[in-house]
Structures are given as C-alpha cells and as structure tokens.
Amino acid sequence: MDAQFSPEDAAFREEVRAFIAENLPEKIQRQSELTPSYVSKEDTRTWHKILHKKGWIAPNWPAEYGGTGWTPMQKHIFEEETQAVSTPRLSPFGLMMVGPVIYTFGTEAQKQEHLPKILNCDRFWCQGYSEPGSGSDLASLKTRAVLDGDEYVVNGQKIWTSHAHHADWIFALVRTNTEVKKQEGISFLLIDLNAPGIERRPIISMDGGHYLNEVFFTDVRVPVTNRIGEENKGWTYAKFLLGNERSGIAGVGKSKKKIEKIIAAAQQERGIGEGRLWDDPEFRSKVSAVSSKLSALENINLRMLAAEAAGKTVGPEASILKINGTEIEQSLNEIFVEALGNFAAPYEPEGLNIDANLDPVEPEYGRGVMTEHLLRRAATIYGGTNEVQRDIIAKHVLGL
Template sequence: MDIAFNAEELAFRDDVREFLATKLPREIQERTRIAPSYVPSDYTRRWQNILYRQGWGAPNWPVDLGGTGWNAMQKYIYDAEYQAADCPRQSPFGISMVGPVICAFGTDAQKEHHLGPIIRGEKQWCQGYSEPGSGSDLASLVTRAIPDGDDYVVNGSKIWTSHAHHADWIFCLVRTNTEVKKQEGISFLLMDMTTPGITVKPIISMDGHHYLNEVFFDDVHVPISNRIGEENKGWTYAKFLLGHERTGIAGVGKSKRKVERLKQIAGIERADGGSVLEKDSFRSRLSEAEVALQAVEFTQLRILAQERAGKPPGPEASTLKIGGTQVEQSLNELMIEAIGHYAAPYPADELDPERNEPPIGPDYTIGLMQERLLRRAATIYGGSNEIQRGIIAKAVLEM
C-alpha cells in the first residue's frame, strides 16, 4: 500500500490550508470549534457561498455541473484540512445526497432548476426517507403517491426528518405501486416545502434542541415532472444516494480535532490531586480511542490507495461507518468524564448567542453535553450499526 503524499499532493494541501486560513470568517470558525453540531444555518449558507465562489462548493459533483474534478487522494486531503481548520460541515442533504442524484439521474430542467441554488447555498434540503414503521426496513415505506393528471397526490408521513423546519425542499421516497415486491414499487420525488398540505411538527431530542421533525402530507399535489428518473425505480436512486459518500462518513478529521481538544481540557481539569489527563484509567481509555481512530484512518487510506491504483474499494469500506461512529461516541464520553460535574447542569440554551447569563463552568465546557447527547444517535442514523454489521456478515463474510 502506497499512502505517502507526493509533491503534487503536498502542494495541493498547502493551497487548501492557505485558502481556509484566509477565507473562513472568524466568527463561523469559532462557533464550529465550540459546537460543531450547532452551527446556525445562516453561517452554513454563507460559508457554502464562499466555497462556491472558490469553485469548491461541491467537490464530488461532475466537473461540468460545478464539481472540482479532484481525485480520491485530493478529496481526502481536502476533507482532512477542512475539518482541522474548524470549517462548518456543509449541509449534507443538498451537496452530498440529492445533488449527486440530480446530477446522475435528473432531467435537464431539474438540473437547471436545482443545482445552482444548492451549490450557491441558497436552498436547503431535507431527506424524507424514514417513516414511523419503516426505518431499518426502509423498503416497507407506505407514504403513497397516486397519479392525478400532471400531478401525484401524496398522503402519509415521514419521521426523524433533520432540519425540515428550515428546509426549502424535501426529497422523498414514496410508494407508487403496492402490487409488486416492496423495493420495486417506490419512486423518488422532489417536493417544495411550501406546497399546500405539507405540515412540519418538531421533535425535541434529548440534547434539548429542535433538530428533528415529523413531516405530514395531506393530499399534497406534486408535479410528476418532480420525479427523479423512472416511476417505481426510486430504490435504485436511493441506493445510489446512500452509497455515494463512503470515505467521508468516518469523520476522521473531526475526531482528530476532538482528541486535541480533549487532551487540552483533560489537562486543565483536576482529579485526585493531579489533572484528569494524568489519571491512569482516563489515559488508558483515551489511548484505546486513539488507537481505534488510527485504525479507522488507515482503513480509509487503504481504500484511497486502492482507488489511486485503479482498483475498486474492498470490503474494508463497510467498516468505516461502524468504526468512525464508535470512536466519535467514545471521545464524547471521555469529554464528559473530563469536565465531570460541569456536564450535569447543562442548560439547553447555553449555545444561544442571545443568552445573557454567565456559563456555569469554564467556557470550554459549553456545548459538550449537548454534543454527547446528540451524537448518541450517530450509531443509529445513516443506517444503524447493527444493520451495517448485518450487511458485512452477508455481503462480505457471505454468512
């Protein structure tokens, strides 16, 4: 495996580093450093527009539609630098999910209408896949779309829809045929969130924040021209979407950043007459997490080295989501242990810029408990880790 960076790759890394150091607005960087999961959407949109103007708005899209044409190693370098510089995560639903689907399967009119507003950060999207009875068994979904002239009439509901309350558009899987095998009766529809009959209701998660929603569809008329590709072929486009972001899913850069911060905080906080960082039990668990993180990073690099050598990624790709999310959760738990009793009284509004009460603990404790509680879900969303293990057992180990 050849994973050393060559001179060209090092020069590319320096260019990326320089751009991020000079163009990322300080207030956006600071907010991302403190609370990476709670960056306000106006910050994300502003940053997306800066990336767009640099030509880096959607690195994974085809070059003629706004992509960068970077190879796998350049994308890896970019992601690592991006996360190390405390840049906010790009909204995944437009750039990483529906954007590539529209690029690959959309009509010219759909490309014309949607891709520009996504890459410029003007329109936000959300993902309407899960339903109350259909999560892991997604293909059992029942939200119905029945043709009526030039429209579909949609009835049903979606759940756990992240950011639906500030999304302009939703991409949905809907049932268009009930007579066939469940995967063969699904279509992929794009809906304007302002269409009459769509109602969004909040779900407050255990971190105390509004991030998740239920979305209800009551006789919603959606033009048939908003369907992606063929009717009843939605499962194919959905699988393409899920498989699209493979190497970024492990969040290696973000976890590395977290390790640095954890060491700083645990070096300040006191326990048993010394710092938390000096405690044997803490050090040993931190080392375990660091080793696991290194293993995930090397797995990711192995995949990239294979791609660079023109070979398809092997079975190791399937382990990235499991390994990456487990490391993230271990680090969040250690962070809570490091700040000890300051984690207990966390007020849900402590991240609110309008809050005028002083923080209960030192500034560096702000947002840590929220992050821990929110990311408890990392092993559930994007296909739960149990389901990923099932896929590995079946597709890789042939059990």
C-alpha cells in the first residue's frame, strides 16, 4: 500500500498553501488562531464564500453537485493545510451532513432548493438528532410527527443542538410509527426554524460560551415534501449521514500545530530551578509520548487514505481516527494548561476576541488555552462517544 506523497501531491500542497496565504483575511485568521470557537458567524461565512468562489468548498461532494473531484490524498492535504494555518472551522451541518443526504436521497425539488444555498452559505443548518435520554441510544428518540393531510405535526424536544441559535433550518429525526421496532419508525425531516411553534433555548457550556441549545417543537407543521426519502426509513439516512461525518476527524494538522505552540510556550515558561520548562525531562517526555501517538495516528490515517485511493471502502475502522484524534487533542490541551501554570487560570472571555481593548493577564501564547481545554472536553462525547466507537471497533472490525 503506497501512503507516500507524490510530486503532484507536493505541488497541490503548495497551491493550497499559497491560496490560503493570499485569500484568508488576516484578521479572521488571527481570531481563528486565538480562539477558533470565537470566530463569528459572519467571518465563517466570509471564508466559506472565498472557498466557494474558488470551487473548493465541497471536496467530498460528487463533481456533478459542486465537488472538487480531488483524490483522497488531495482532500487530506487540503485538511492538513487548513488546520495548520487555523482557517475558520466551517459549519459541518450543511456541507458534511445534510448536503450529502439531500443529493443522495432527496427529490429533485429538494436538491434545487437546498444544495445551492448550502454551497453558497446562504442557509445555516443544525442537527436535530439527540434528545434527553436518546444520545448513544439514538433510535429510542421520541419527538413525534403525525401526518395531517399533506403536513406532519411535530411535537417534542431536541437537545445539545450545536449552533441552533445561528441556524435557519434543522434536519431532524422524528418518530412516525410507534408500533414497530424502534429503528423502523423514524423519519428524516427538513424543518424551517422560523416555522411557528419552534423555541430555541441556550445551554451555556463550562467555558462560558454559547454553542449549544435545546430546541422545542409544539404543533410545528412541516410539509410532507420536506421529508427525505420514504416515511419510516429515516434510520437509513441518519446512519448514512453519520458515516459521512468522518472527514478530518483525526485532526492531525491541528495537533501538530498545537505541539509547536506547547514547545514555544515551554521555552518561555519557568521550569524547576533556573531552567525553562522545556529543559525539564519529565515535561519533554510527556510531550514526546503524545507526539509519538500522533505520528502513529498520522500513519494510520495515511494508510486508510491510500486504501481509499485504491478503491477500497474504509468503514468502521474510521472509529480509530475519532478515538485517537480526540484523545490526543485532549492530552495536548491538558499539557498546554499545565505548561502555563498560573497563567491558565484567569478567566477573561473578553480577551479572547482580537478586537478587545484589554491588556490580558497571561502572555500572548497563553490566550485561549483554557477555553479550548474546557470546550474540547466534549470532543470525546459528540459525534458518537468514544466508548461507543470502541464498541464499533470491537464488533465490526475485530469481530468480537
């Protein structure tokens, strides 16, 4: 299996690097570098539109719907380069999640209505899967949709709905049959969040930020034409969507960059005695242990890409990337907090905005580190918890 970069790949990497350097507005890059979660909706949209204009917004879509036609390796290089420069995180809900569901299972009218607006970033989406009591056991969801003429009447509640407060539409799993096996009574609806009867309530996470929400549905009327595919077949479309979520999940580029930042900070911070923290063998060995895991993950990732390029399907093995990518990220965040010592402690959310007129307590390299540490504790939970991913590997990869 050839997991090496070809000369064409190297040239492509240069092209991506040059494009980002020339086109990503410096202010947006600085904000995204300082605290990725503080990049505004408008700045995210600006970067989205820049990529769209270039034709690079949807690498994973088929070319006929606006995809780039890149090889798996080119997609990987693009992700690595964007992560290394801290370009804004694009909203995944349209591009990575509902878009592929629509072009694969949607009607012609649904494709025409939604795909151009996803590519253009004229419509923000959010994901209405989880409910109180139905997270890992998603198929037990209870939000009810009852057919009334040519509309469904939807009642129930979703929770942990990321960015619902910014979104215009939600794709939601709803129960349309209570008499059958739980997976066989679910439908997949596209719902306009401005429809009467929808209420969004914020959930503030432990870093103090507002990304999450509860979404309540009370007698919300949704046209039947907004259903994806067949009634009661929503579980099939929901699983297809989750399978598409994996692009970039290893986060190798991002973690490599974080290691560089930790080393730079440790060279400044005081260690034991007269030396700097980076002179402390114990600290260095912690960083190198995680670096080794990251190298192993990068190799696994490249091998999977090479397999894909050779026409093989990478299925449940992708859970390995999710587990290791998120655990490496969390270890690095912990090491970074440790490196900063007291400087990690001050809580100054205003200082996380590059426009803030504030002289932060901590040095420049310490800004945003605690916020990222607290926020990304959730990385091993969302997108399917790591325990559930381990179950997937046990059952479907190892055959246990």
